[in-house]
Amino acid sequence: MKIVIVGGVAGGASAAARARRLSEEAEIVVLERGAHPSFANCGLPYYVGGEIESRDRLLVAPIRLLRERLRLDVRVRSEVTKIDPQSKVVTVKDLETGKEYTESYDSLIIATGASPFRPPLPGIDNERIVSLRDLNDADRMRDLATKGATRAVIVGAGFIGIEVAENLVRCGIETTIVELAEQILPPWDREMILPLEKHLVAEGIDLRLGASAKQFDSAQGKVNVTLNDSSVIAADFVVLCIGVRPDSKLAAEAGIECGPRGGIRVNDQMETSIPHIYAVGDVVETKCSITGDPIQIPLAGPANRQGRIAADRIFQRESHYRGTEGTAVVGMFGQTAAMTGMSEKILLAKKIPYEKIYLHPTDHAGYFPGAKQMLLKLLFSPDDGKILGAQAVGTSGVDKRIDVIAMAIQAGMTVYDLEEAELCYAPQYGHAKDPVNMAGFIASGVLRGDQPIIHASTIADQSPESLFLLDVRTAGEYAKEHIPGAVNIPIEELRDRIDEVPAKQPIAAYCQVGQRGYLATRILLQHGMNARNISGGYRLWSILEDPS
16 A cells, blocks of 8 residues: 655645555555645744744644654655646655655645635735745744744734734834724624734734735835825834645546635545545535535644544545534634634524524633623524534633533534533632533523523613613613613612603613623513513623624
8 A cells, every 4th residue: 555645734744644654565655845744834923923932833734753763765855847637646746856756656635735816916025025924934934033033914814914023022013903803803703802913003013904905116225005096114024824725736637626715625534536535634525514505614623633533534434524614723923713503603604503602601600709790602403402602702711611612512502512521610710500500501491591681792782762771780880881871770789770661662672791691581471571681781881882
């Protein structure tokens, strides 16, 4: 058995290592275009900023280890230029000597990844306009960032753009982020990341949303970036972080079926449309684990799993890829944003029925020092409570909760299961009723009719005649800030002042984060009133009303 793997990093290197563990006899050849077959590309921004000091720390599996420990035939600076499925050979170009040769295979795994997108804009080929795909890019960017640069422009506010921005600021560089969307981190729902946008600005980031770069001009060792509003930003260098495209040209030229966005189409065992050829990682189109629709999300975790599955299939093992859930996390200046499953914007686009709830729990027991609040959003089916997605932002404990919900989604669980989830508790780590449990309680209460809700985003559309706004916080909280038009009756006084609430008018009760509003709703419902609780309370309403 001879296995040839085109590309290393996450998918290719995982496939090679798994194949060797399954067979000592197999001949395994890894052909890598770059200088390193396995490196931590997710760590590149932190090497640029100096948080990861040693470049060698990014070498997950150095060439020597792969060759000596796993007995892999690793050939770097070796670019595959052609696949011949009929003859089962690939053409390889040695980038050091320029010579070409052919290599036969019994099974071929394509792990060519994805390439940073570079739009055909005037001046885009300026040497001071860089991307961040490999260690050479990181070396170049670190060199620019640490040798006299004072100003940088980042085009794109996705994962990499945000992480690069944080690290450039760490280097003392004034940084502007230009993002075409009206928000940072486009996969998230906008209300969830509004607080993070404010946080970036507070940290000194010049944030330009709803903007795009139209032209780049050289100017005395700098780059002038012209935006779509005709404004010009002078920078020492520019970082392009506007997404990636599957590096699937090699596969397409070999007649392998690809999707409309260029991803190689594979089945759940990572087999392509041509026998004995597999594809893994960022180059493939897989399926959404929730809807089954074709999807393409470049993440390291799925790439590693896909590499293992391809190797399993080659050796006739029953191993199947369940689909991509889109679980992701990103950090910025001490803040964390994490998500899993489907966002509200995707559910709306696909016309999938859903309900949502918001809550503001702390990461651990409030009586224990250092408790930090987070914002958690849960999306679920209004029919059976099946969990569709979740997002959270905050400081500590955010990734933990999203990981738990990600497992619940993968298991096909419902919000009723979240009520019953038994999670570890000590006051410095969590709550006896964990935020995951609380999300389940609230969502299940909504479905059971125990706590009808109304969303803060719809309040502005309601007239005073059609909706009575009831603020059940203290008089002091109300005096400081409240939703315009709301009447204040503190929760402690509500039972005694129930006659001040219109019995025949729809009521929207709220407090700061939702708990007192829920209690008020229960009181009013048991008095025969049409009451709902504003999910997420005044805090979420204020985020939506004051995005600046």
